[in-house]
Amino acid sequence: MLYENYVKVLYINLTIEKIHVELREDLKKYLGGVGVASKLLEENLKPDRDALDENQPIVFAIGALSSIFPVITKTVAMFKSPLTDELGESYAGGRMAMTMQMAGYDAIVIIGKKKRLTYLSIDSHDVSFMDARAFKGVKTNLIGRLIRDREPGAGKRSILRIGPAGENGVKYASVCVDTYRHFGRLGLGAVFGSKNLKAISITGDRSMPIQNLKDYLLAYRTLYKKATTTELMSKYHDLGTSVNVEPLNAAGALPTYNLKQASFEAAEAISGEAFAVNNLVRKIACTGCPVGCIHVGQYRAEFDQGYEYESVSVGYDYELIFSLGSFLGIDNPKDILRLIEAVEEAGMDAMSTGVCLGWATEAFEKGILSINETVIPLIFGNATNYLAAIDLLCEQKTEFYQYLGKGVKKAAQKYGGEEFAMAIAGNEMAGYHTGYGSLIGAAVGARHSHLCNGGYSFDQGTKEFDKQKLVDALFDEEVERCMLNSLTICLFARKVYDRETILMAMKSIGWDALSNDELTSVSKEIYKTKLRLKKSLGFELNAIKLPDRFFNTESMNGTLESTVAYELIAMFNQKNEELLLT
């Protein structure tokens, strides 16, 4: 796409081990990212077949500005989600976007299934289908090391891999990207596993001459300065997203003990400050991001007498501290880091894993589940037992853990306790019990993520609750983020990349004719594509059923009413339908 009038798409068929390349002029107007990926998903999806059917596609895409401007670091993955059985959409940073750009591909579509476990080696000049049979059951960290030893291109190479959970079909298995980043949500790891695809290595070395050096350097300098010297990004660099723990707790919005309450007595002990003082050892960045929000924490454990210690380093973020911390009643950073490491190594989404274990713990507490199902007692605050449960979940050998591996909604449908199974439209909740914004935002969001429209921020920023204003704000943000995600801008930098800045950057690389109005129309077109995809997969917004717990535990903005929640969803649905008619 860069300086070309087409989007270059690499198609890989695992079944017949063939590739082909298409130059799609018709897709360029969608800017890349989620715009291009939505279209490619629409073309290749088999709506009536199971999410793990071998003919289902995996689509990756980068954007028009990828890796040549600061903080434009994301790659989008789209697929049919095995967790929700509808739209799968997930984002990862790391080095992947740069390596796709360097290899010369704007998008990659993978279909089919290998007979034996394989990994793909993609570079500027070839695609190889590599034998990965020996990697069966190997955890994510070791897989990275093994492939690094085999593949050239240190420093300009990205390695995506799944852990045993993806191979074993856990429906919220993740794909680890370059150790610290992930396609975490909605089960891309299980889709990899269903194709016998253990890993992908991408590297590239192509030349990309700059066409207008003066304009490009001016734009780059402006953006670099904005990203590094203003206050817009300091939150993400300093304490990182874990800075949210204390204010959300103080406001009564930190989901705790499976959302039996929204504040945690040990919040200070697991706050961003506590992690920074006691555990933070370094910060690193995705390629092309001068901010460096990846916070790596370390813990040490004594494994024998005589001062024998092991030390382990893992990345941490607010969402992980919520899901594997307060939500499970874990009151210290060391245990949270142990749980994060276990989930990472298994290759599962940390948020879904924590929320599933939270439900199971409460169900065990209430006698809905017994030791016959859980094998080990699940007790809030007991990290050692949770570590054992994570292993059982990853292994998928018992009926109960197989159900738990389908997501909390399906597990609760089987065993009971649906009123406290904290999923929204099948996707486990995020760490915000801020009010109608977070709840409805996730419900109406195309992928049911807190990042679809940032609903929690409307709860935090609005003084007076107004139904129509909230619905309008969520809708506008959902649509706007379709454009930001087409350009694969890291959403942490959404305030750096206002419309004027985006147009300046685009013009410097040849998009002279792009206008503000076009950005708006493209956003709407992309959103409509996603809505069509969801309809083709049988999704109906008005059919959403929210667990009672959301309405029983007081939120930051008071107790929520289910009638109001469903009314808001219906209002949003009306706006969707009106848009689809345009």
Added chain:
Amino acid sequence: MGKILKTDGMNICIGCFSCMHICAAVNLKNHSITKSAIKIRTSGGIEGRFFSTVCLGCVEEIACAEACPSAALEPRDGGGVNFIHDKCIGCRKCTKACIANAIFFDEDTKNPIICKHCGVCVQFCPHECLRME
């Protein structure tokens, strides 16, 4: 006396690669980090420490200049070399002569890529990993 680039702050590198992006852009008018005269890498994946490979700014005894058969590399005031593009015959002898492996080769132009100690990378390092001395 010209200044030379020092990379003795690499312990605090976050691996953003901004130095490589700007070096390739300013000096070779290219978006590709393969065109950068400074290379940032890790040992053992991104979990490992970042280190840099770049011209060490040799003074007086300059192996790459000595190895150049066409006098395309002239000693630079302050250390390192100035690259005279029109004299280069693309023999790659300089890349082999550099014991720091800090001279790269541009397969598109058949020219070596050598740090000119211009300091633009320092301006775009968000930490203080790089400095001019």
